[in-house]
Amino acid sequence: MGELGLKRPAEPDMQEFIERIRRAIALETGLAQDEVKVEHPRDSSLGDFAFPCFPLAKKLRKAPPAIAQDLVAGLAIEEVSAEAAGPYVNFRIDRAALARSVLERIEAEGARYGGSDEGAGKTVVIDMSSPNIAKPMHVGHLRSTIIGAALQRLHESLGYRTVAINHIGDWGSQFGKLVTAVRRWGDTVELESEPIRSLLALYVRYHEEEESDPTLAEEASLAFQELESGEEGEVRSIWRHLTELSLEEFDKIYGRLGVTFDYVRGEAFYEPYLDQTVERIRASGITEESQGALIVSLEEVGDNMPPCLLRKTDGTTLYATRDLAALFHRWDEFAFDRALYVVGSEQRLHFRQLKAVLTRMGLEWEPRIQHVDFGMLRLPEGKLSTRKGQVIFLDELLDKAVAEARRIIAEKNPDLGEADEVAEQVGVGAVVFHDLKKERVKDVVFEWKEVLSFEGETGPYVQYSHARMASILRKAAERAPDPAARVDYALLEEAAPLLIRMGRFPQVVRSAAEEGEPSTISQYLLELCRELNSWYVQNKVLGEDLSLTASRLALVRGAKIVISNGLRFLGVAAPEEM
Numbered sequence: 001m002g003e004l005g006l007k008r009p010a011e012p013d014m015q016e017f018i019e020r021i022r023r024a025i026a027l028e029t030g031l032a033q034d035e036v037k038v039e040h041p042r043d044s045s046l047g048d049f050a051f052p053c054f055p056l057a058k059k060l061r062k063a064p065p066a067i068a069q070d071l072v073a074g075l076a077i078e079e080v081s082a083e084a085a086g087p088y089v090n091f092r093i094d095r096a097a098l099a100r101s102v103l104e105r106i107e108a109e110g111a112r113y114g115g116s117d118e119g120a121g122k123t124v125v126i127d128m129s130s131p132n133i134a135k136p137m138h139v140g141h142l143r144s145t146i147i148g149a150a151l152q153r154l155h156e157s158l159g160y161r162t163v164a165i166n167h168i169g170d171w172g173s174q175f176g177k178l179v180t181a182v183r184r185w186g187d188t189v190e191l192e193s194e195p196i197r198s199l200l201a202l203y204v205r206y207h208e209e210e211e212s213d214p215t216l217a218e219e220a221s222l223a224f225q226e227l228e229s230g231e232e233g234e235v236r237s238i239w240r241h242l243t244e245l246s247l248e249e250f251d252k253i254y255g256r257l258g259v260t261f262d263y264v265r266g267e268a269f270y271e272p273y274l275d276q277t278v279e280r281i282r283a284s285g286i287t288e289e290s291q292g293a294l295i296v297s298l299e300e301v302g303d304n305m306p307p308c309l310l311r312k313t314d315g316t317t318l319y320a321t322r323d324l325a326a327l328f329h330r331w332d333e334f335a336f337d338r339a340l341y342v343v344g345s346e347q348r349l350h351f352r353q354l355k356a357v358l359t360r361m362g363l364e365w366e367p368r369i370q371h372v373d374f375g376m377l378r379l380p381e382g383k384l385s386t387r388k389g390q391v392i393f394l395d396e397l398l399d400k401a402v403a404e405a406r407r408i409i410a411e412k413n414p415d416l417g418e419a420d421e422v423a424e425q426v427g428v429g430a431v432v433f434h435d436l437k438k439e440r441v442k443d444v445v446f447e448w449k450e451v452l453s454f455e456g457e458t459g460p461y462v463q464y465s466h467a468r469m470a471s472i473l474r475k476a477a478e479r480a481p482d483p484a485a486r487v488d489y490a491l492l493e494e495a496a497p498l499l500i501r502m503g504r505f506p507q508v509v510r511s512a513a514e515e516g517e518p519s520t521i522s523q524y525l526l527e528l529c530r531e532l533n534s535w536y537v538q539n540k541v542l543g544e545d546l547s548l549t550a551s552r553l554a555l556v557r558g559a560k561i562v563i564s565n566g567l568r569f570l571g572v573a574a575p576e577e578m
């Protein structure tokens with residue numbers, strides 16, 4: 001995993017044009033090269049890049065427009081022309097050079113285009129998905145899975161070693177309740193064939209009956225104590241069985257989403273490390289006893305931050321204790337450069353507290369830990385809650401998306417072969433893309449119509465653009481290829497904005513990984529496809545002029561690669577036909 005290291009090709013890419021511009025400006029002005037900030041002009045008809053001269057005014061004691069004039073007179077940049085416009089110098093890359101550099105690089109790198117080796121030697125640990133055993137993996141965990149897997153792929157393409165860990169919720173007092181429910185009513189449900197639904201039913205029943213039957217809570221509390229004691233008795237064996245059944249169910253979903261983990265380590269995995277974790281924290285001198293419990297006060301770290309509870313009065317540990325154990329374990333094992341926790345925004349305080357404990361311990365690696373939080377996924381009907389059993393099951397959600405995609409395909413393209421396979425790709429892809437479309441902190445409202453539309457800002461729209469390019473290439477291959485047809489990059493003049501966008505892709509990948517923000521990729525793809533589709537409507541690809549056709553086909557090939565790489569990073573399939 002993560003072995004995508006690659007050499008930079010000798011061909012210039014967008015970055016190299018920018019570097020040339022910055023080098024020349026630095027030489028002319030005496031600025032250091034990294035002080036030279038080059039922007040995109042607001043109006044792209046003015047040029048591809050712009051250098052604002054304002055920051056130089058003080059240093060040179062001249063008005064910015066005069067500086068721009070002088071600068072232009074002295075600049076000579078290979079394949080780039082410069083023009084003064086008021087306080088700006090605008091730069092324009094020679095069109096043929098632009099097309100050649102972008103398309104040759106894409107062609108050379110193919111499926112690796114967008115990646116680099118800048119993360120080589122670095123490790124990123126990604127805590128993702130992390131559903132709770134014996135509860136259905138509901139749509140909230142879907143978001144963590146989808147966002148986490150996208151970050152995993154993005155980092156991999158940048159050469160990082162990625163360690164994806166599924167921090168399954170398989171511990172806590174609710175397991176005492178569940179074991180109790182299984183003992184009492186286990187034979188009223190189809191545990192083996194329908195584990196998740198059955199466990200949910202038991203969970204709901206437990207909470208309904210707990211109010212009228214006090215013996216339930218007593219039994220549940222004893223069961224959890226037995227579990228925590230490590231005793232290899234009936235309780236532990238029921239617990240273990242439930243865990244296995246649930247994991248099998250979760251795996252079906254991961255399979256459909258194409259998601260893999262390096263480790264599935266539930267909270268229970270860290271049980272043996274709890275004592276040493278508490279000791280480690282205690283030894284740093286920051287713990288206090290408070291009403292019989294062991295806590296770390298965090299007031300001084302953040303305004304009014306509540307304390308982190310390490311051990312309750314009865315000696316049992318908490319979610320936070322187990323998370324701290326996991327964190328130390330991961331640090332000791334992987335010495336990570338980044339540790340990303342892809343968990344909903346409602347746990348913001350929890351992760352701030354974890355980081356605050358490390359801060360109080362004086363651990364300098366605390367900033368490497370980042371809570372990659374995200375908003376809720378809501379159905380138009382409202383919020384989802386496990387307690388009352390109002391969940392929608394993930395497999396049902398995916399099935400519904402696929403069925404709907406199947407129906408749309410039958411309507412739009414009745415002759416499509418492999419229609420079932422394509423429907424799975426489009427249905428699942430639509431759900432995934434929808435989830436990654438907006439900035440992750442925003443809530444997502446799941447409107448079926450919006451998710452599956454073939455037009456507008458949707459996964460199927462991007463997939464369809466890809467299939468369209470594939471279809472042009474198929475048609476071109478059917479025509480007898482003419483050996484005299486040469487690509488002439490100068491003929492792609494009108495596609496310059498599109499080519500610039502394609503050339504920016506590596507930068508987009510880098511920024512998406514850095515910010516932990518896959519929506520950067522989805523937004524990029526939507527814009528690329530919009531631009532591509534309007535280019536394609538105005539410029540017939542398969543025409544009479546052989547050289548023009550060959551040149552436009554080169555662009556189509558490049559665009560298809562960029563779209564398919566972008567979709568792959570997101571975890572969305574790119575069908576050749578749909």
Ligand code: ARG
Nearest residue numbers: 127130131132167169323343
């Ligand atoms: N199982 C938890 C939940 O569903 C999420 C765990 C996230 N990961 C972590 N290391 N705390 O709320």
